[in-house]
Amino acid sequence: MELTPRPELESRIARLQARLTAAGDAEAVFIFQAADMFYFAGTVQDAWLVIGRDGPPLLLVRRSLERARAESALEYVVALENPREMPALLARHGLGTLKRVGLEFDVLPLQHYARIGRLFPTMQFVDVSGLIREVRMVKSPYEVARIRRAASIQDRMVAKLREVLRPGMTELELAAEIEAEARRHGHQGIIRTRRLNMECFYGHLLSGENGAVPSMMESPTGGTGLSPAFGNGVGTRRIQPHEPILLDYAGACDGYHSDQARLFSLGALPDDLAGAHVACLRILEEVLAGLRPGVKGSGVFARAAAVAERLGYADRFMNTGPAQVSFVGHGVGVELDEIPYLARGSDVTLEAGMTLAVEPKIVFPGRGVVGVEDTILVTTGDPEYLTVTPRDLAIL
Numbered sequence: 001m002e003l004t005p006r007p008e009l010e011s012r013i014a015r016l017q018a019r020l021t022a023a024g025d026a027e028a029v030f031i032f033q034a035a036d037m038f039y040f041a042g043t044v045q046d047a048w049l050v051i052g053r054d055g056p057p058l059l060l061v062r063r064s065l066e067r068a069r070a071e072s073a074l075e076y077v078v079a080l081e082n083p084r085e086m087p088a089l090l091a092r093h094g095l096g097t098l099k100r101v102g103l104e105f106d107v108l109p110l111q112h113y114a115r116i117g118r119l120f121p122t123m124q125f126v127d128v129s130g131l132i133r134e135v136r137m138v139k140s141p142y143e144v145a146r147i148r149r150a151a152s153i154q155d156r157m158v159a160k161l162r163e164v165l166r167p168g169m170t171e172l173e174l175a176a177e178i179e180a181e182a183r184r185h186g187h188q189g190i191i192r193t194r195r196l197n198m199e200c201f202y203g204h205l206l207s208g209e210n211g212a213v214p215s216m217m218e219s220p221t222g223g224t225g226l227s228p229a230f231g232n233g234v235g236t237r238r239i240q241p242h243e244p245i246l247l248d249y250a251g252a253c254d255g256y257h258s259d260q261a262r263l264f265s266l267g268a269l270p271d272d273l274a275g276a277h278v279a280c281l282r283i284l285e286e287v288l289a290g291l292r293p294g295v296k297g298s299g300v301f302a303r304a305a306a307v308a309e310r311l312g313y314a315d316r317f318m319n320t321g322p323a324q325v326s327f328v329g330h331g332v333g334v335e336l337d338e339i340p341y342l343a344r345g346s347d348v349t350l351e352a353g354m355t356l357a358v359e360p361k362i363v364f365p366g367r368g369v370v371g372v373e374d375t376i377l378v379t380t381g382d383p384e385y386l387t388v389t390p391r392d393l394a395i396l
Helices: 006-023 034-041 065-071 083-092 110-119 129-137 141-164 171-184 208-212 271-289 297-310
Strands: 028-031 046-052 058-063 076-079 100-103 124-127 203-207 245-253 256-259 262-265 327-331 338-343 355-358 361-364 368-371 374-377
Touching: 006 028, 006 034, 006 046, 006 129, 028 034, 028 129, 034 046, 046 083, 058 065, 058 083, 065 076, 083 110, 110 124, 129 338, 141 171, 141 245, 141 256, 141 262, 141 355, 141 374, 171 203, 171 245, 203 208, 203 368, 208 361, 208 368, 245 368, 256 374, 271 297, 271 327, 271 355, 271 361, 271 368, 297 327, 297 338, 338 355
Parallel strands: 028 100, 058 076, 100 124
Antiparallel strands: 028 046, 046 058, 203 245, 245 256, 245 262, 327 338, 327 355, 355 374, 361 368
16 A cells, blocks of 8 residues: 655645745644545545644544554644544644634535534634645656556556457446456546536546537536436447547546546548547647746647647637637646646646646537547656557557
8 A cells, every 4th residue: 555655745734834824814724625635644534634834733533543543644643532622632732822724615515614613613714725726736756656657557448448349339338348457457446526516437438429428527528428417428329430439537546646538449530530630639749849837827728729720620629619618738636637727817837847637629519529638747848748658549
């Protein structure tokens, strides 16, 4: 089992504390959400993680204390038998005079927020979700190594697709083969996302017209899903020759994600679809040519959109009509939908160490989707591919 080393946790906590001090708005933060908890504490046990502007953090664990102590390298991992003990426990660790505390407003349930307010009736609460996500934007070498491992699982998925794909099998049958292969090689199964109701199971495996079916997800692809209860991704459609098959699955292991999409067909694709896929590869190349520290996320999207327009795909780039989205990429890490977004209006400045999924796609209503997606590391020089599978259309 991979455990997050103490120096890694200490570096993350120190960067959050520096941002808290610079912002001057909160004296401490209370962290509850699983992805944030894992990032700063190395465990996802049921706990309150308390991080002040200085000093060591305090992990107060409801269950399981034994697991938390085994998994987290933090120094102070303490039992919390009842939340009503919180004020006394904070006082015991020198945090009894807190007046303004930051919470994860973007993900914290209202009921949980109200419970915290009842425990600390004189305390004021402010939103620190942005600060937390900003700390997570830039990845350490340790994190990049975890993302590389997730990407290697995606390469295994592609190999399995090549081995088992045949005409007439359903998307669901193909997905079962690929997902089992991923699990055999350490895929954690769950894909963590931050946005409300953005549920994702591995990702999207879409064939033919299913690739052009929109969904509630803010994504260039959707898919029918298996029922309205989970209305995106794999369906029961039977895969046919000469149509696009997009494998847009996330890799995930050791708590980290990578994102990759590759295009396949059984026999040659029609010329217009094959040509559009070549255009997506061109857009990816153009984006990477400008993916440097100091560039704004909005500038990256504008560059991609300009290439798509020049090549004649402006009305199909990143979907069509009201389903069209105004981004070409997003951050990846302990969640699949991290910041920064390579999107219209994004004023985030890129930095070396950011890991970004760049995903130019072109949609043909009623026929399907073509495109590519790669996880990219921003460096002080040329950006580096972390996903390793060949990008050209694979005709099987």
